[in-house]
Amino acid sequence: MATAELELIDVEKTYQSRKSSTLALTGIDLVVEPQEFVSIIGQSGCGKTTLLRILGGLIKPTGGEVKAEGRSLWRGESRDKDTVSRLGLVFQEANLFPWYTVEQNIALPLKLRGVGRAKRYERAHELCQLVGLTGFEKSYPRELSGGMRQRTAIARALSYRPGILLMDEPFGALDALTRDKMNLELQRIAEATKATVVLVTHSINEAVFLADRVVLLTPRPGRIRSITDVPFPRPRQVDLQTWPEFQNIARELRHQLDEKADG
């Protein structure tokens, strides 16, 4: 029995300002299995980004525990280095460094880890192939479209072979057509890398299309309202979205999202 890839145990996060404290997340229990694809959806301000940042070790929760592969992410005030290096993060903005080329951006995490030049670029080219950027290795980020920048960001996050890919609305800034395409690509990349993926999104369709399970958060304070299994076989095609079963799940999630959080 493999250990859970990611584990959140009664996680709580309170934002403290001088005058008031805001409970952003409370009572979050979640187990993500190896190679599972989990989507997290919720309205703006429900704490889904906070949750992802907690998973990524960017924020320390004020209560509860975060584990990756059975190991605690936090030891006191510092992050466990080995555990953090198992995580790959992709943000809403590609956040590429404009002074580096595509291959330099992708190879940066390896450079930080002291990997030799030849190996770094070999890996960068391999990843360019994986995410469909072949021929753009020497381009600068400003020369790329939004979709290609996000591909580069994904390749950068994958460069050091993290077992877990954490994504915060990675396609939120893209147009609908590019977004559909990127969803198919992401499915293929997740399959090819055998990575466990946690994706935060506000698009119900995107969440259901990609995920094995959809976690729905309700706001103030953020807590898990429901976890929905999405049983469709893979690889999934875009026309899955027209299936009645798909639409039933999407409708139910829409219904839950629109509910007033009336405790």
Next chain:
Amino acid sequence: MDREKFLKLLPWISTPLLLLAIFAIWKLYTTVSGISEFVIPTPEAAWASLVDLVLERETWTVHVWITLFETLVGFAIAVVTGVAVGAVLGRIYWLELALRPIIVALQVIPKVALIPIFVILFGFGVTSKVIIAAILAFFPIMLNVMLGVRSVDPGHREVMRSLDAGRWQTFRHLDFHSILPYLFAGMEVGIVFALIGAIVGEYLGANEGLGNLVVVSLNDLDAPQLFAVIILLAALGSVLYFAVSGVKRLMIPWHESVIRE
């Protein structure tokens, strides 16, 4: 593509034409208005004087050399101190807050008005001009570096944090590159200010340098030479500015300000 090529060539065509136009208007004015050649010389007289000046060995070995030396040493001091102070003030917010009124006050004073004080303090030699050049160039460089230190993209910081990068790694791959465009913006202004500082310093008391040559020409009522020196100064300033700008192009080819040029 054709349009881009044309835009690249444009300055090389427009500059000679504009210079020609300026000389034509100048010539027209001196002939039509009948103004005394002690006030405004004819372009030919200024040109002849400029040729004399350029062919004179002493112009280069003494005057240009001294002014260039004062400007560049002052500029170098301004870059080093400007980067250091700008980086510290950019990082330590409370210190900047504490010093802000003084900095603003120093900014508001026309620093050229302080030049006599430096001449009194450091004498008529090169030292006082170097210090003046350094002080004038210091402020734009320091302020830009301070701005640059604070303008590092938070998203980029987050990436470095998620990659568990160390302090030095973050500086080397992120802060350094983020600050460079600001530093160069400050340096482009700073090099010109340094030259102004050196020349005005020389106006007020010096035995050598192009600024001194301006004063000498004025005292001799040698208007053609006065104009010639001014033309030489304009050329020197342009060379210095384009040198800094050229280094910028080499160092930050990825930056908007370089691409758009």
